[in-house]
Amino acid sequence: MPKANQMNTVPVVVNSEACIADKGCTVCVDVCPLDVLLIDTALGTAYMKYDECWYCLPCEKDCPTNAITVSIPYLLR
Amino acid sequence: MNDKTETDEFLEVDVLVIGGGTAGPMAAVKAKEANPKLRVAVLEKANVKRSGCISMGMDGLNNAVIPGHATPEQYVKEITIANDGIVNQKTVMAYAERSFDMINQLDEWGVKFEKDETGDYNVKKVHHMGTYVLPMPEGHNMKKILYRQLRRKRVQVINRFMATRLFNGPDGRISGAMLLNPRTGETAVIRAKTVILCTGAAGRLGLPSSGYLFGTYENPTNAGDGYAMAYHAGAELTGLECYQINPLIKDYNGPACAYVTGPMGGYTANAHGERFIECDYWSGQMMMEFHKELEGGKGPVFLKLDHLAEETVEEIEEILHSNERPSRGRFHENRNTNYREKMVEMHISEIGFCSGHSASGIWTDENARTTVPGLYAAGDVGSVPHNYMLGAFVYGAIAGEDAADFCESNDFAEIDPAEIATERERILAPLKREDGIPPHQIEYKLRRLVNDYLQPPKVTRKMEIGQERFAEIRRDLENMSAADPHELMRANEVSFILDCAEMAAAASLYRTESRWGLYHHRVDFPETDNAEWFVHVQTMKGENGMPINFKRDIDSYIVELDESERDAYQKLRVSSTQTES
Structure with a gap:
């Protein structure tokens, strides 16, 4: 069946300068209860792949380099 | 065709705890303490370090029964009245009697509770009658403290696997569970003598008014997995018409x-x-x-x-x-x-199932046993009303200890290989279907229908129309397609949500009276009818695969209510502010 691709802004923002995923860190990916974060291996940073955020903050609090900022998802901001 | 029957990994444990949030870690630790030789595993869809509805901690205990502030008898009375009399008091008492010991246990593990200058717990009054609220100003450490105990007691932790169905042996006893890895799409089977369901609330039943699927009150990983798995395993559920609305x-x-x-x-x-x-x-x-x-x-x-x-x-x-x-x-x-x-x-909030705040759950007795031998439930998915976090800990402990006992006298039950094959095909189907409806679109529609037709005030005809729409969604599931293993997890959660929606509709239609204020406010049956409905309403899977309902008598009370207290929770409105209607 035909499908459309719609873009969403997502609430988890990763500072690629600070992120140390290229050194093997996966803390944010490990702790996310919804499993929505991934590592972009080409860029060596974490990113939010699925717009399924509970704005619960373990990714932000547990990040060893403070690279993550979670905002409130747009629909409920 | 690549038949993966031979390659499915078979794990074997004595006690399988499904869900590593609040009740789960406690159940595992207490099973190990009861018998350190047992193989105990906690299975977690996310990661036990940050899973469940207390992933970021909790700001206090809502139902602490502390000597000098409250007695177990008082607490049992309070909850009986708050839940309009529909309680198995023995289960509430079993909680209340262990409440204080559990607080001391947590205190010993390093949880910081508010204390006064003499070192006593500083309990606050929030309930209508008694005093039960104990703040935890540093409650954000709760998950760390639980994790430390899991390591110390050598509990096996299996992260990032979801359970999709439970298996029963030939005699009906629980025999194991089917697992799905939401990152790789791999399946696995785990054999267990006992299973303790600690899967939390059904938090993705209604759609939040923001329209954001994951903007729920409950942690949205809690999609109702345990309610659906217990249902398919033949367990009795109770109070599903007594929704959680906050x-x-x-x-x-x-x-x-x-x-x-x-x-x-x-x-x-x-x-x-x-x-x-x-x-x-x-x-x-x-x-x-x-x-x-x-x-x-x-x-x-x-x-x-x-x-x-x-x-x-x-x-x-x-x-x-x-x-x-x-x-x-x-x-x-x-x-x-x-x-x-x-x-x-x-x-x-949107509607959900959760015994932590209301009373909807898998029917459990004062030993956390369900009606299926070897199957236990604790925490929000159990049926002890208004049980909150401390109740999850206490019932986790009760379940872990009783499960350890059960392992003494029971060996593994057989799992039918045909059932494994059928289940594997069912859960992997959306991934194999290349052209179909994405899970999030079906989920959005399903949960919007839950709001339209099931949310109180409840109307008979609307709920019946809801059932017709749910049947259509069930046909749509045959057409659901997942692009990757992550979406496959969501697809399987949609199936749990649909089971819960059908159970909610059936139980709500069955109880032809109004009770529990807004939770079961039926506009066309506005009165409370104690002659007919002073009973539990139970839900089970019927022969045709749809829910059936029946009444279960309320066990005689162990704490009698005074006549003057019975309607204490019916008089909550400040008298000078009557609404005009």
Whole structure:
């Protein structure tokens, strides 16, 4: 069946300068209860792949380099 | 065709705990303490370090039964009345009697509770009658403390696997579970002598009014997995018509939170800033008054803190913006809501199942046993009403200890290989289907229908139409397609949500009276009918695969209620603020 691709802004923002995923860190990916974060291996940073955020903050609090900022998802901001 | 039957990994444990949030880790630790030789595993869809509805901690105990402040008998009375009499008092008593020991256990493990200058627990009053609320100003460490205990007791932890179905042996006894890895799409089978379901609430049943699928009150990983798995395993469920509906910060959809702010002078108010309910403890009766005010001319409803002293507001901010749902602070900031100047707009949550706050769960007795031998349930997915976090800990402990006992006298039951094959095909089907409807689209429609047709006030004809729509969604599941293993997890959750929606509709239609205030407010049966309906309403899977309902008598009370107390929770409205209708 035909499908459309719609873009969403997502609430988890990763500072690629600070992120140390290229050194093997996966803390944010490990702790996310919804499993929505991934590592972009080409860029060596974490990113939010699925717009399924509970704005619960373990990714932000547990990040060893403070690279993550979670905002409130747009629909409920 | 690549038949993976031979390659499915078979694990074997004595006690399998499904869900590593609150009750789960406690169940595993207590099973190990009861018998260190047992192989005990905690299975977690996410990661036990940050899973469940307390992933960021909790700001207090809502139901602490502490000598000098409350007695188990008083507590049993309070919950009996708050739940309109429909309780198995033995289960509430089993909690109340172990409540204080559990607090001391947590204290010993390093959980910091508020204490007064003499070192006694500093308990606050929020309930209508007794005093049970104990703040935990540093409750954000809760998950770390539980994790340390899991390591210390050598519990096996299996992260990032979801359970999709339980298996029963030839005699009906529990025999194991089917697992799916949401990152790789691999399946596995785990054999177990006992299974303890600690999968939390059915938190993705209704759609939040923001329309954001994951903007739920409960942690949205809790999709109702345990309710659906127990149902398919032949267990009895109870009180599914007694929905969870909570008063929350509008749009943010997290607690406001009256249990924290109430003892410090905050309260729920209408648009005029007037108090309209006597007591902010969450009950169906309270929610009914909340709903009336919200929809009435003096609505909407607010949390009022703007009259408090600066240092009190600072203390509230410190607690509310660092525990349980810490992103509350940035939500308010976006909207320029400063507690000192503005009241916080409130709303009511989507519907869900959760015994932690209401009474909907898998039927369990005072030993946390379900009606299926070898299967236990604890925490929000169990059926002990108003059980909250401390109840999850206590019932986790009870389940773990009883499961350890069960392993002494029972060996493994067989798992039928044909059932494994059928289940594997069922759960992997959306991934193999290349052209179909994405899970999130089916989920959105399903949960929107739940709002349209099941949300109270409940109307018979609407709920029947809801059932017709759910049947259509069930046909749509045959056409659901997942692009990757992550979407496959969501696809399987949609199937849990649909099971829960069908159970909610059936149980609500069956009880032809109104009870529990807003939770089961049936407009066409507005009266409470004790002659006919002073019973539990049970739900089971029928022969045709659809829910069947029946009545279960209420066990005779072990704590009698005084005549004057019976309707204490029916008189929650402040008398000068009657709504005009």
